[in-house]
Amino acid sequence: MATRTSSTPKASASKTGSSRAGSSGSSRAASGRGRGTAKGGATARGRVTSTDAGQPWLSRVIGGAWLALAYAVGGGVRRIGTDVSDLEPEDRRDGAALFNLVLAVFIATFAWWGWQGWFPDAVYAVVNGTFGWVSLLLPLMLGVCAFRLFRKPADHRGNNRVGIGFLVMAFSATGLAHVLGGLPSASAGFEGLRSAGGMLGFLASSLLAVVHPAVPVVVYSLLAFVSVLIVTATPFAAIPRRIREGWEHLMGVDLPRGEQGDGHDRSYLYDSDRRAEAASKAGRPKKKRRLFGKDEEQPTEALDGFAGDEPYERAVVDEEDRDATAAMPAPAAGRSQAEAAIEKIRAAQGRPGQPEKAPEGATEAIPTVGLPTPNPGAVPKVPSTPVAPTPPPTPIPQRTEQLQLSGDVAYTLPTSDFLVQGSAPKERTEANDAVVAALTDTLTQFNVDAEVTGFSRGPTVTRYEIELAPGTKVEKVTALSKNIAYAVASSDVRILSPIPGKSAIGIEIPNTDRETVSLGDVLRSQNARRTDHPMVMGVGKDVEGGFVVANLAKMPHLLVAGATGAGKSSFVNSMITSILMRATPDEVRMVMVDPKRVELTAYEGVPHLITPIITNPKKAAEALQWVVREMDARYDDLANYGFKHIDDFNKAVRAGKVIPPPGSERKVKPYPYLLIIVDELADLMMVAPRDVEDSIVRITQLARAAGIHLVLATQRPSVDVVTGLIKANVPSRMAFATSSVTDSRVVLDQPGAEKLIGQGDALFLPMGASKPMRVQGAWVSESEIHKVVEHVKGQLQVTYRDDVAAEPEKKQIDEEIGDDLEVLIQATELVVTTQFGSTSMLQRKLRVGFAKAGRLMDLLESRGVVGPSEGSKARDVLVKPDDLPAVLAALRGDDAPSSASNPTDAALADNASANHHTGEYENDSPYAEDLVARDLDARPHPVDYHDGEDDGGGEDAWQLTGR
Numbered sequence: 006m007a008t009r010t011s012s013t014p015k016a017s018a019s020k021t022g023s024s025r026a027g028s029s030g031s032s033r034a035a036s037g038r039g040r041g042t043a044k045g046g047a048t049a050r051g052r053v054t055s056t057d058a059g060q061p062w063l064s065r066v067i068g069g070a071w072l073a074l075a076y077a078v079g080g081g082v083r084r085i086g087t088d089v090s091d092l093e094p095e096d097r098r099d100g101a102a103l104f105n106l107v108l109a110v111f112i113a114t115f116a117w118w119g120w121q122g123w124f125p126d127a128v129y130a131v132v133n134g135t136f137g138w139v140s141l142l143l144p145l146m147l148g149v150c151a152f153r154l155f156r157k158p159a160d161h162r163g164n165n166r167v168g169i170g171f172l173v174m175a176f177s178a179t180g181l182a183h184v185l186g187g188l189p190s191a192s193a194g195f196e197g198l199r200s201a202g203g204m205l206g207f208l209a210s211s212l213l214a215v216v217h218p219a220v221p222v223v224v225y226s227l228l229a230f231v232s233v234l235i236v237t238a239t240p241f242a243a244i245p246r247r248i249r250e251g252w253e254h255l256m257g258v259d260l261p262r263g264e265q266g267d268g269h270d271r272s273y274l275y276d277s278d279r280r281a282e283a284a285s286k287a288g289r290p291k292k293k294r295r296l297f298g299k300d301e302e303q304p305t306e307a308l309d310g311f312a313g314d315e316p317y318e319r320a321v322v323d324e325e326d327r328d329a330t331a332a333m334p335a336p337a338a339g340r341s342q343a344e345a346a347i348e349k350i351r352a353a354q355g356r357p358g359q360p361e362k363a364p365e366g367a368t369e370a371i372p373t374v375g376l377p378t379p380n381p382g383a384v385p386k387v388p389s390t391p392v393a394p395t396p397p398p399t400p401i402p403q404r405t406e407q408l409q410l411s412g413d414v415a416y417t418l419p420t421s422d423f424l425v426q427g428s429a430p431k432e433r434t435e436a437n438d439a440v441v442a443a444l445t446d447t448l449t450q451f452n453v454d455a456e457v458t459g460f461s462r463g464p465t466v467t468r469y470e471i472e473l474a475p476g477t478k479v480e481k482v483t484a485l486s487k488n489i490a491y492a493v494a495s496s497d498v499r500i501l502s503p504i505p506g507k508s509a510i511g512i513e514i515p516n517t518d519r520e521t522v523s524l525g526d527v528l529r530s531q532n533a534r535r536t537d538h539p540m541v542m543g544v545g546k547d548v549e550g551g552f553v554v555a556n557l558a559k560m561p562h563l564l565v566a567g568a569t570g571a572g573k574s575s576f577v578n579s580m581i582t583s584i585l586m587r588a589t590p591d592e593v594r595m596v597m598v599d600p601k602r603v604e605l606t607a608y609e610g611v612p613h614l615i616t617p618i619i620t621n622p623k624k625a626a627e628a629l630q631w632v633v634r635e636m637d638a639r640y641d642d643l644a645n646y647g648f649k650h651i652d653d654f655n656k657a658v659r660a661g662k663v664i665p666p667p668g669s670e671r672k673v674k675p676y677p678y679l680l681i682i683v684d685e686l687a688d689l690m691m692v693a694p695r696d697v698e699d700s701i702v703r704i705t706q707l708a709r710a711a712g713i714h715l716v717l718a719t720q721r722p723s724v725d726v727v728t729g730l731i732k733a734n735v736p737s738r739m740a741f742a743t744s745s746v747t748d749s750r751v752v753l754d755q756p757g758a759e760k761l762i763g764q765g766d767a768l769f770l771p772m773g774a775s776k777p778m779r780v781q782g783a784w785v786s787e788s789e790i791h792k793v794v795e796h797v798k799g800q801l802q803v804t805y806r807d808d809v810a811a812e813p814e815k816k817q818i819d820e821e822i823g824d825d826l827e828v829l830i831q832a833t834e835l836v837v838t839t840q841f842g843s844t845s846m847l848q849r850k851l852r853v854g855f856a857k858a859g860r861l862m863d864l865l866e867s868r869g870v871v872g873p874s875e876g877s878k879a880r881d882v883l884v885k886p887d888d889l890p891a892v893l894a895a896l897r898g899d900d901a902p903s904s905a906s907n908p909t910d911a912a913l914a915d916n917a918s919a920n921h922h923t924g925e926y927e928n929d930s931p932y933a934e935d936l937v938a939r940d941l942d943a944r945p946h947p948v949d950y951h952d953g954e955d956d957g958g959g960e961d962a963w964q965l966t967g968r
């Protein structure tokens with residue numbers, strides 16, 4: 006113990022010393038001396054002290070003055086634009102920066118402003134003799150270097166890149182200048198060379214020019230171009246984008262707000278620098294996204310006047326630098342990434358891994374409390390799984406052959422550029438290395454013989470893979486879940502044991518730097534392009550960064566649940582937008598139920614709707630009953646024409662093989678898929694639980710073959726909302742973060758959803774899958790939705806069918822009942838609840854005479870509540886207590902038929918199917934108004950969705966998911 010604790014400060018002290026040496030200042034030198042007295046750190050510090058002491062006082066005074074001046078200038082430069090003056094003193098490199106600045110100004114004075122004198126002349130001769138007229142550019146280059154060193158001294162990679170880029174640029178420029186200056190030979194002398202590319206230009210070009218004067222021009226033009234790419238950190242592939250950005254910047258179009266408004270000079274930042282910058286602000290909602298390849302604030306909201314939600318919104322508004330990661334010190338020179346990252350984690354835990362300072366005069370360092378600082382050299386660089394790249398914004402080929410709607414209406418689907426391109430996914434970041442270090446550290450501490458062998462980074466979480474040594478129990482790792490959570494400073498750690506398909510334990514840990522998954526990217530991914538099926542939706546991205554798309558028709562019904570704010574509505578938006586992007590109103594029709602009244606209003610008026618968005622829960626219950634009738638009608642057609650699935654029926658209709666019976670005037674047309682979206686099931690269940698449950702169960706049991714699909718969303722996944730019956734019939738589940746493990750069990754039949762981190766983080770359990778897949782839901786902004794909806798509305802006018810959620814006609818109270826309604830209701834309640842059909846009981850309980858009680862009993866018999874009289878025996882009660890509300894409503898005449906089991910409803914259903922047989926369905930069809938006049942035969946044959954697929958729908962809903 007003593008050995009370990011005393012060595013830690015020593016190691017750290019020497020590390021600190023060396024890292025700070027580059028930016029030495031007198032104050033730090035002094036502090037070094039002070040600490041040098043402590044035992045243990047004496048050797049290293051002793052050397053520093055003796056060197057300082059040996060320095061002549063004059064040089065120390067000059068050095069001090071230089072640094073003081075450098076700090077003053079640096080302080081000013083750091084306040085230009087975005088204030089970065091909170092830079093740690095040990096990270097500054099103001100001395101070197103000032104040197105660059107002074108040199109720049111000095112060269113400018115004679116190269117640009119013609120300052121003369123013996124000293125400038127002498128320097129000028131050297132500089133100009135070396136670089137020729139390229140020396141005119143040197144002040145600019147040095148100035149940029151100085152600016153970077155003042156403001157971003159810790160960005161060594163970036164600074165080196167810019168420095169090297171300028172060197173290559175200067176060299177190639179001298180080569181070119183030599184040719185442009187007429188290829189002066191050595192005999193032209195110093196003066197001749199100065200007016201061209203100087204000595205450097207002569208050396209660079211004279212030999213190449215011997216072959217042909219064009220050779221150095223070509224070679225150095227290319228080199229100059231490459232140097233520009235190096236300085237501006239532009240990979241070859243990004244050249245067109247950069248040119249476009251530059252152009253837009255110049256022309257002032259689509260100028261990204263963030264880059265314009267905050268004054269933060271990012272022009273010199275390489276992509277990785279931008280990412281690092283973003284990572285340093287981890288935890289803050291990311292505002293920038295990529296629009297067709299360029300950085301952009303949340304898509305054009307400001308332009309469109311849309312102030313919709315932003316991805317990863319947080320309720321807590323805090324300062325950037327109070328974020329856990331932002332508050333951590335920037336990596337000091339000489340420290341490895343992993344080491345810096347470890348420090349970040351420690352800082353997040355409130356235990357920065359700095360050595361404890363020895364008290365004055367102490368001979369031994371105080372033992373360090375907590376985790377030992379892992380030796381960064383020992384932290385393995387584990388491989389990360391490559392992530393799927395952002396799909397190119399290339400347009401998805403338009404399905405022109407299908408877009409001729411029946412009735413010769415040309416319909417154009419929205420083009421894929423209506424949806425923005427997301428930012429490039431990251432394969433690994435500093436935060437990942439930090440977690441690997443922390444995990445390795447935890448395993449070592451608890452003597453678990455296992456190692457982190459790799460990780461795959463998704464948009465929200467990264468899954469770290471741990472492999473066990475032979476003979477090590479899995480439980481040894483799973484038992485450490487709390488310690489792991491502690492080590493990585495996150496309470497949302499989820500352990501998968503094993504990772505499906507792998508002999509490894511998976512530990513899912515939220516990324517501090519989450520990425521937004523743009524719906525546009527998901528729909529442009531290869532998985533989505535692979536099929537034309539109109540019911541395919543972009544779900545999001547899995548933990549390995551692969552795009553997940555799913556076919557709603559194969560699900561065939563989906564339950565979406567999660568606590569408020571977990572991302573359900575965003576998911577529903579992505580789903581609807583996917584359909585609008587890919588399907589014509591002839592292919593998919595929708596019924597939207599939005600009891601919250603605000604979630605789906607954006608879609609009001611799209612031609613895919615068959616009824617206005619339903620906001621009244623009672624009407625929603627009626628609409629569900631309409632769906633049941635529609636389903637029955639479709640089934641009748643299937644049965645009559647001998648088909649098992651609506652797709653086969655549609656195929657046959659398009660092939661002209663479905664011929665109505667002779668005498669029928671009906672024109673048979675393909676049925677569109679019908680998607681019913683209920684945004685809050687709880688609201689419906691509160692109004693008419695039995696009716697809603699009945700309808701849902703009936704629809705879900707049968708509707709798959711009829712091409713009718715239900716999506717039920719709820720923020721209250723409790724058993725009274727998602728009843729056992731509903732659950733049993735809705736096989737696919739999408740669970741967003743739930744507030745309790747009980748809720749998670751209701752949705753998924755297993756725990757897990759309570760560990761999700763919200764904001765689109767979900768467990769997707771499609772029909773047929775045994776284990777849920779963790780996905781980050783796709784995000785589509787309100788302005789994107791608006792654009793898509795406007796386009797779709799511009800293509801075709803919506804034609805609503807008015808009977809879907811129409812108020813059913815008020816049934817008149819039976820004349821026979823007259824004024825006895827109230828007492829009859831009481832009699833019904835009595836008889837049904839007691840299940841005892843006795844006239845004398847009515848007499849007693851209702852305090853009515855024998856004649857009145859007899860009349861009530863007759864009324865009950867005529868309404869099917871009790872059976873006929875059996876002499877002195879009590880009558881049979883024909884209504885079960887569960888059906889009481891429906892019977893009472895029917896007596897009052899103020900409610901809709903409760904279900905198909907209701908005699909009145911059954912009669913209605915019979916009528917409906919009778920109409921079909923007589924060919925009258927046409928007028929009854931939900932699509933009658935807009936489809937009836939269209940000439941089927943004139944319609945080109947649409948693509949057959951089911952080619953090569955199992956028409957019986959035996960595939961898994963997630964057949965399209967994966968990377």
Ligand SMILES: Nc1ncnc2c1ncn2[C@@H]1O[C@H](COP(=O)(O)OP(=O)(O)OP(=O)(O)O)[C@@H](O)[C@H]1O
Binds near residue numbers: 315574720766
């Ligand atoms: N896929 C996503 N990507 C990024 N951010 C998301 C995503 N989904 C949701 N969010 C963030 O979470 C916030 C809440 O999401 P949303 O409105 O979808 O929640 P909800 O579950 O529908 O809540 P409620 O039930 O209260 O309507 C959004 O405003 C957004 O900031």
